[in-house]
Amino acid sequence: MEILHSIVVIIHLIGFATLFGGWLVEAVGKRRITKVMQWGLVIALVAGLALSAPWGLGDPNYAKIGTKLVVVIIVGALLGIGGARQKRGESVPAPLFWGIGILTLVNACIAILW
């Protein structure tokens, strides 16, 4: 069980790395929303929900998990709004683009510091 849990944590971190790495590439590039960022969010979300199940390895901190879930939903909304604007040929507004990266980092900080 512990090995499986560790594998899901690694998948969760791959999701985070994919989302944040994809965002960093765009931060120094064209500042667009990409499929890599969207996939990273989906991977981090699905693995995060799986980690939130009772694994019998200690009490999950549901206040922390709930906060991370709210932040991820906001990041998902920003990705959705930015992606829709791009499809209409508009550019992604700066606060929206920076919000994605900053909130992703906020979630990593919550995960480690809380």
Ligand code: HEM
């Ligand atoms: C972009 C969004 C997210 C980022 C950047 C992120 C980041 C991280 C990081 C860095 C860890 C490892 C912390 C450590 O081992 O001390 C972690 C663990 C965890 N995350 Fe996330 N996370 C995100 C979204 C979520 C979501 C949406 C959920 C649940 C709804 C979630 C649930 C968890 C849980 C339960 C753990 C603990 C795993 C354990 O038991 O060690 N995460 N997260």
